[in-house]
Amino acid sequence: MSVQKASPIGVFDSGYGGLTVLRELVKTLPEYDYLYLGDNARTPYGTRSYDTVYKFTLECVRYLFDAGCQLVILACNTASAKALRTIQQHDLPLIDINRRVLGVIRPSAEAVGALTHSNAVGILGTTGTVNSASYVIEINKLFPHISVFQEACPMWVPLVENGQHDSPGADYFVQENIKHLLMQHPAIDTVILGCTHYPLLLPKIRQYLPEHVRILSQGELVAQSLADYLKRHPEIDINCSKSRRRTFLTTDNVDIFDQHAAVFFGDKLKSTQVCVMPIHDQILNKHA
Secondary structure (H helix, E strand, C coil): CCCCCCCCEEEEECCCCHHHHHHHHHHHCCCCCEEEEECCCCCCCCCCCHHHHHHHHHHHHHHHHHCCCCEEEECCHHHHHHCHHHHHHHHHHHHCCCCEEECCHHHHHHHHCCCCCCCEEEEEECHHHHHHCHHHHHHHHHCCCCEEEEEECCCHHHHHHCCCCCCHHHHHHHHHHHHHHHHHCCCCCEEEEECCCHHHHHHHHHHHCCCCCEEEEHHHHHHHHHHHHHHHCHHHHCCCCCCCCEEEEECCCHHHHHHHHHHHHCCCCCEEECCCCCHHHHHHHHHC
């Protein structure tokens, strides 16, 4: 009997936030192997240009492909907003038509249609994600009758990454941003957390949002969407190895990564440091 070659599901983020998505993937689909890559050496992506985010994301996707992944999840809102479409439409046909790259924005956009009663939806996200209008575009494409209102929350990620998400200082910024969002339209009844860091702020977000407002956290939505996707695409599912392995990679210091990552993943982990080569060097190595 032949042994299946390891082909984990790749999960990519510019830093730690994607671990909240991976946590839900493992909870929903525990039998699969997962390979997480955090590009911590070059984070944050949110303040970078479209071209830079696309370049860095493609380099990391190629790395995960070379590591055996047939399917990669961009568990990063900035990468999903600024790089996913180009990678899907331009790069995958040149790299391998049988590989797949999915993002985190569309599953969230798909979910709101059945949840909002007022047809007024709010987005809490980073400045880069809000400026890209990716959620507005995706939701309006699927549900033209829904109005989407956005609020950029530039302090939320630094608060989380500095371990201040439980601090009184976090209350001020969460309360202010939610107030500004709700001032845009009083009938907002559904709010998408448009950043994978934000689940760590969920207790405070719930505190300052009215009780009737439904909060959509991406990890659960992405996990449900992936489970559905794999059922609909058995040709992809059959290539994903299922030995319950979890592997963690970072492009920066492993001790720092492991310490912070445990907060996002909800469990202790041990990572390996890797070097992601620029696209030009990757191509040269392939032809060497």
